[in-house]
Amino acid sequence: xxxxxxxxxxxxxxxxxxxxxxxxxxxxxxxxxxxxxxxxxxxxxxxxxxxxxxxxxxxxxxxxxxxxxxxxxxxxxxxxxxxxxxxxxxxxxxxxxxxxxxxxxxxxxxxxxxxxxxxxxxxxxxxxxxxxxxxxxxxxxxxxxxxxxxxxxxxxxxxxxxxxxxxxxxxxxxxxxxxxxxxxxxxxxxxxxxxxxxxxxxxxxxxxxxxxxxxxxxxxxxxxxxxxxxxxxxxxxxxxxxxxxxxxxxxxxxxxxxxxxxxxxxxxxxxxxxxxxxxxxxxxxxxxxxxxxxxxxxxxxxxxxxxxxxxxxxxxxxxxxxxxxxxxxxxxxxxxxxxxxxxxxxxxxxxxxxxxxxxxxxxxxxxxxxxxxxxxxxxxxxxxxxxxxxxxxxxxxxxxxxxxxxxxxxxxxxxxxxxxxxxxxxxxxxxxxxxxxxxxxxxxxxxxxxxxxxxxxxxxxxxxxxxxxxxxxxxxxxxxxxxxxxxxxxxxxxxxxxxxxxxxxxxxxxxxxxxxxxxxxxxxxxxxxxxxxxxxxxxxxxxxxxxxxxxxxxxxxxxxxxxxxxxxxxxxxxxxxxxxxxxxxxxxxxxxxxxxxxxxx
Numbered sequence: 133x134x135x136x137x138x139x140x141x142x143x144x145x146x147x148x149x150x151x152x153x154x155x156x157x158x159x160x161x162x163x164x165x166x167x168x169x170x171x172x173x174x175x176x177x178x179x180x181x182x183x184x185x186x187x188x189x190x191x192x193x194x195x196x197x198x199x200x201x202x203x204x205x206x207x208x209x210x211x212x213x214x215x216x217x218x219x220x221x222x223x224x225x226x227x228x229x230x231x232x233x234x235x236x237x238x239x240x241x242x243x244x245x246x247x248x249x250x251x252x253x254x255x256x257x258x259x260x261x262x263x264x265x266x267x268x269x270x271x272x273x274x275x276x277x278x279x280x281x282x283x284x285x286x287x288x289x290x291x292x293x294x295x296x297x298x299x300x301x302x303x304x305x306x307x308x309x310x311x312x313x314x315x316x317x318x319x320x321x322x323x324x325x326x327x328x329x330x331x332x333x334x335x336x337x338x339x340x341x342x343x344x345x346x347x348x349x350x351x352x353x354x355x356x357x358x359x360x361x362x363x364x365x366x367x368x369x370x371x372x373x374x375x376x377x378x379x380x381x382x383x384x385x386x387x388x389x390x391x392x393x394x395x396x397x398x399x400x401x402x403x404x405x406x407x408x409x410x411x412x413x414x415x416x417x418x419x420x421x422x423x424x425x426x427x428x429x430x431x432x433x434x435x436x437x438x439x440x441x442x443x444x445x446x447x448x449x450x451x452x453x454x455x456x457x458x459x460x461x462x463x464x465x466x467x468x469x470x471x472x473x474x475x476x477x478x479x480x481x482x483x484x485x486x487x488x489x490x491x492x493x494x495x496x497x498x499x500x501x502x503x504x505x506x507x508x509x510x511x512x513x514x515x516x517x518x519x520x521x522x523x524x525x526x527x528x529x530x531x532x533x534x535x536x537x538x539x540x541x542x543x544x545x546x547x548x549x550x551x552x553x554x555x556x557x558x559x560x561x562x563x564x565x566x567x568x569x570x571x572x573x574x575x576x577x578x579x580x581x582x583x584x585x586x587x588x589x590x591x592x593x594x595x596x597x598x599x600x601x602x603x604x605x606x607x608x609x610x611x612x613x614x615x616x617x618x619x620x621x622x623x624x625x626x627x628x629x630x631x632x633x634x635x636x637x638x639x640x641x642x643x644x645x646x647x648x649x650x651x652x653x654x655x656x657x658x659x660x661x662x663x664x665x666x667x668x669x670x671x672x673x674x675x676x677x678x679x680x681x682x683x684x685x686x687x688x689x690x691x692x693x694x695x696x697x698x699x700x701x702x703x704x705x706x707x708x709x710x711x712x713x714x715x716x717x718x719x720x721x722x723x724x725x726x727x728x729x730x731x732x733x
Contacts, residue, residue, distance in 0.1 A: 147209035148185045156191060159236025159251065161228070163187065172231040182207055183224045190225065190239065190249035199246035222247060223407040226372060239407075240370050313405055315498065316446040316461075318380040319438065320356035321345050323365045324397065325387040336425045337388050338362075340397070343431035344384070350547045350578060351435060352502050353442070356380050375404035382410070382442060386434070394418050397430055401441055411441035429611055432582050460496050463489040464503040471510040474517045482510055486532065501547070504540035508533045508553040515560050518681050526560060533557040548574045548581045555587040559594050562689055567591045582611045589618070596693025598625045616642065617649055621685070624656050625697040632656040647676035648685065655704035666708040673710065680713040 153165035162171040168184045170177050179187075185207040190198055200218055204210060207221070222239055229235035240248045321344050326337040342358065349355040356378040364374075374383050386399040394416050401411030415433040417426040450465030457463055467485050470478045486507055493500040512533040520526040534557045540550035551570045558567035568591055574584040589604035602622045609619065620635030633656045640649040650672040658666035673682065686698040702712070 146205065148188050148206050150181060150184055150188070153188055158191065158232075160232045161236055163191070170228055170231060177228070177231060179228065180224065182221055183228075186221050186225050187228060190247060193249065195248065195250060197242050197246050197248045201246075203246065219407070219409060226407050238370065238372060240373075241368070314375065314379045314381045315354055316381050316449050317352055317442065317499075317502075318354040318356075319348060319382040319384060319442065320361050320374060320378045320380040321348065321384045322361055322386075325385075327387045328390045330390075333388065333425070336427065340388065340425075340427050340430055343427055344434045347431055347435040348438065350544070351439070351549070354380070354498065371402045371404045371407045380404060382438075384434075384438060391416070395426060395430065397434065399434065399437065401438060410445065411438065413437055432611055457485075457488055458492050460492045460499045460503075463492045464499045464506065467503060467510055468506040471506050471513060474510065474513050474519070476519050479514065479519065482507075486511075486536070497543075501540050501543040504536045504543065505547075505549050505553065508536035508540060508550060508557070511536065512553055512557045512560070516556075516681070516684075518679055518684055530557045530560045546577065548578050548583045551577075552583045552587045555591060559591055559688075562594075562691075564591060564595060582608055585611070589622075593622060593625070594689040594691075594694060596689075596691050596695075596697065598622055598697070602626065615639070617646070617652075620649075620656075621652050624652055624701060627659075627697075627700070629656045629660045633660060645676060647673050647678075648682045650676065651682040651705070651710075652685075652701070654708040654710065655701045658704040658708045659700075663708070666704075670705075670708045670710050683712055 148165075150165045150168065155162065155164045155166075157163065160172055163169075163184075164171070165184055165188050168178050168181060170179060170187075186203060189203060189206045203218060203221075204213060208217075222241075226239050229237050229239075237249055237251050240250055242248060321341055324337040324341045324344075326334050341362075345355050345358060345361075360378055369377075371383060374380065381404055383402045383404055384399060385402070386397050389396045389398065395418075396414055396416040398414045399411070400409055402408070403410050415430060415437060417429040417433065420426055446461075447465050447469060450459075450461040451469060453459060453462055455462060455466075463485060467482065467489065470482050489503060489507075490500070493503070510533075511529045514520065514529050515526050520529065534554055537550040537554040537557065541547070541554075544550075551574050555567045555570045558564075558570065568588075571584060571588045571591060574581055574587060578584070585604045585608040589601045589608065592598075592601040592604065602619065605615075605618045605622055609615070616635045617639035620632050620639055623629075623632035623635060633653065636649050636653040636656060639646070640653060643649065650669040654666045654669035654673060657663075657669060686702055688694065706712075
């Protein structure tokens, strides 16, 4: 309760002057507006002026709703501010509650109106563990003359009463204390709202919600159950309440619309711990060729977009901790980070993690699947990065990748990533039948998967089946945007140089630091008779390249159908002035093993 008489009803004054505000309490928190301090037992914090103004304004409202306009008037002096500024300020006010144990208040969001501060716990006196003194009118019973059994019963009753009071006190504390922050990789997908104006799409919006849950669950995320999230349909809930209710770190809300014949999904990703909006955007897809709702494509696009937000947040959070091989998040994030940017100097550490990292999951197996999957891709990717020195080393890394992929697949039989990784590892070993068996498993197990097309295209390309590879790369692109680089290189190997030039130019624009695009573009331009342009692309490749990985794309297998086309590309590169590394192609041919696929995207 505020303790200073200077508090006025909300709306009767202008911008809050913190220097004139008296102190007040919120449960165990002592708030001093003039010094901008919030003190709790054993700790305190100095907060920003605007945040203190918002806390004063909301506390003063005594449970009434404060509109956003009122907040702007009382905290920003009526100046024009954006929604982001208000949202950030409210998120920081919510953070203040965490200084208390349990948090003494929550800030409720009232949709389209404003905010309300609600006290979380009644301010009750501390429970005493001592027996209460009897009323003066009743004499205190004496045990001296009581029979032995009666005395024993009285003592047992007193003991039981004390235990009950103690249990009540302890139980209240644990019930009231907020649970630990949920995993950064946890998410709740709330039902997609149908805003198309077409009631017949209500069921489609629900199916889309379920598909997003499915692909997220088969990926890296811990997904809140369908029944729990669908029960919240139409309800306005504060993000922090969702954290406690569903025990998730992120909440995805989305709405379905139609625009110019296409289906559009606008989405928002909120951090339930801070209340901050951490992701915002829109995805879209045209109807299927038969006019059906593009449910699968939209679900995959939503999965991609949420991953672009959640994965970096999780990596940053986990890797900012003290290195600890017993910390599941740390060891998983470390191998994932090394997978994304393989370096020769990290190989010894990665091999130590491969041996000792699984011990981190002895008591918490939540991330064990992701660790195994990332380790599979890491060791497979070492071959593509060109760090191998012998056929024996390549075989050892491929074998390690296959073993981690097997373990991950056993932990989550319904996921596709471990099988995709095993496709690549088998391809390095040129075990084509085994690679295609993994591809078939992905197609049969997860019809929604986009990995199946990409994985099959890679095997087909390495075997020289370029037309089939182009069809699968194109399907992959239609589902999730794909990669113009893969399609362009495939056109180049099909001798369709005009299409190759167009796709490779697009790839070069998308990623101006990727050396493989100008490398292959130089060959396509040279074969098109555009020698000056080819020379310019060759010069750009020399500027970007830090190793000979691009040349290794010409030796992915030793099958005649592949090698015949690779020789034609190599000849065009020579004409454009690019010379092969002396220690690359000849040495690889001598070992009798392929090497060099770029790390899987």
